[in-house]
Amino acid sequence: MLSATSRSSASSLHLKSTRHFHRKPSPYTITLYIIALFALSIFIFIYYSKDILDIDDQHKPFSSQSHQLSDEQVQGALSSYGLHQCVEPTAKYKAALGSDHYITVRSNGGLNQMRTGISDMVAIAHIMNATLVIPQLDKRSFWQDKSKFSDVFDEPHFIRSLQGDIRIIRELPGELVSLPHARKHFTSWSGMGYFEEMKQIWKDHQVVHVPKSDARLANNDLPLDIQRLRCRSLYHALRFTPPIENLGKKLVERLRLRAERYIALHLRYEKDMLSFTGCTYGLTDAESEELRVMRENTNHWKMKKINSTEQRIGGFCPLTPKEVGIFLQGLGYTSSTLIYIAAGEIYGGSTHLKELTSRFPNVVFKETIATEEELKELTNHASQTAALDYIISVESDVFIPSHSGNMARTVEGHRRFLGHRTTITPDRKGLVDIFDKMDSGLLNESSSLSRLIIKLHKNRRGAPRKRGGPPPGLKGRARLRFEEPFYQNPYPECICDSKVTTNSSHSA
Structure with a gap:
């Protein structure tokens, strides 16, 4: 129980606090309250408007969302980076006459x-x-x-x-x-x-x-x-013949008339590639068996028994058309983006291709932008039609390969040589982890997915860097096989700093 003195003290305190509560606040106090409420309102607006902007920007081609790629990065705008081509021989260079050899x-x-x-x-x-x-x-x-x-x-x-x-x-x-x-x-x-x-x-x-x-x-x-x-x-x-060069340039011009910018997508979802790599994810049992038989019957392919799941987890499989669609959306491209497919016949035809076109309907092939007459001379000549794909890919605003084959590496190297044009190389191993989380329901298609994909590819857009050596730990001749190919990145020997004259050999 409280003593009389304690009760008197408590009553006094209560009276003071009551009087203080009913006292009219000063102008200074009111100003502080207003400032605090204003700051809180701004914070709430920014926090929640981010998702609104994400939704709104999906309607803009090559969008420039704050958490996504900038306009320059998405559009493939060129920059010299203070570098230039340098292929002239040094003063000590002498031609080989060949003699009788x-x-x-x-x-x-x-x-x-x-x-x-x-x-x-x-x-x-x-x-x-x-x-x-x-x-x-x-x-x-x-x-x-x-x-x-x-x-x-x-x-x-x-x-x-x-x-x-x-x-x-x-x-x-x-x-x-x-x-x-x-x-x-x-x-x-x-x-x-x-x-x-x-x-x-x-x-x-x-x-x-x-x-x-x-x-x-x-x-x-x-x-x-x-x-x-x-x-x-x-x-x-190694320039292509004039007819091929001229047709390639003509097709590039037609693409430019359709859209201000276009992506060249090297979609390696072809029968031979899937069979060679043993990748069957997303295929039917009948399709998987067809690929296995093809691999068994191709004598110069050494690997016959391949675990498709292990291949995919390791990042050794080409992205499927559906995965490419999710990847492109994650990068910030909208459904109106013009995409040129630089590839041969897609395995499964429209059945598998629609997994991409359902997201990006503005997809074209050389057969849809060239006339039948223009392509007639190239029919049944895969090297000549591949040359068209090469020209269109090199000239594109953005080049994206779904697998790291010979064309992907060579086009990337050529684009580096021409001014480090934007080339986005998918981190397939990292993407597979993301796609599997989506399949299991741990991740959905949202701005957070986009941020994950953007972060994963922050340093995979073709910016200048010296050619990479072998992975750590490899010794002997085995290391040579795993070095970054010279033709994928001819920097620094054939690409020089504009402020520096290169006169000696380099190794990266």
Whole structure:
């Protein structure tokens, strides 16, 4: 119980507090209350309006939402970054005259594998002081293309452009055709020392035949002049024939008439790619079996039994059309975005393609922007139609490959060479984790999904960086295979700082 003194004290306090409560607040106090309420209102408005803006901006093509890519990043606006192309030889460079030594080549693989292989062989012919005979193109690949070199490339331009580097002839001299030739599989990813040793072959043979041209040269630790010769060969000398070049430019102009900007999407959802990688996610049992049989019956594909789930989790599978659609929306592109599909026939046709077109209906192929008459001469010539895809992809505002194949790497490298044009390379392993969370209901399509995708690709948009070396821990020759390909990123040898003159060899 409270004492009388305590009760009196409590009563006094209560009376004071009551009087204080009913006292009229001062102007100063009122001002403080108003300021506090105003600040709170602004905070609430900003917090909740963010989601409203997210919804509203979905109606704007190539949107510039605050949490998404900026206009420049999404639209693919170019920037020189203070860099420029540098492919001219140094003062000490000397052309290879070829003398009486000849190299014949059978290029292997698809268009871009052949292009990079031919550029390697140009450099190798220079190192070995040999005359290069115009290469034979692969006629035994999946596409069974019978095109000759002159059907795809501007042969006179190729010979003329490189006359200051090596001697190139169209055919082997008649008197040498019947002589014994040395058949040589040059070791992949080899350096200068290896090819200097190979010169000993000229003691016994005048002609060396190379059955495969792909990945013959190392990516790094080569003289600056050799690296720049590779760039001159690929970016200047290996020009497509005038008919292909002209049609490619015409199709780019038609795309520009349809929209101010367009994305070139290299959708590697083709039968041979899915079969080769063993990726069957999203396919029916019948489709999966068809791909397995194809892989079993393709002799030069070494891997026969492949765990599709492990492949996908590891990020080794091409993105499906549905996954590409979610990815593009996450990046901030709207349904009105013009998308050019740079690819062959999509496996499953419209059945699988509609998983993309349901989100992005403004999708076109070369068959829909070119006339039947324009494409007639290219029918059944996969290398020539692939050349059109290449031209359109290089010239696009944004290039996005769904898998890191030869075309994806070569187009990325060319776009870097031309000013680091925006190339967004999906982090497939990270995206699969996101897609699986969506499938399990742990994540839905919202602004938070978009922020995750944007954050994941912050540094995957083709900005300047020096070529990467092998993953840590790898030793010996095995490391050479896993270095970033030279033709995917020719920086720093063929791309220089505008403030610095490069006169020495680099390795990245």
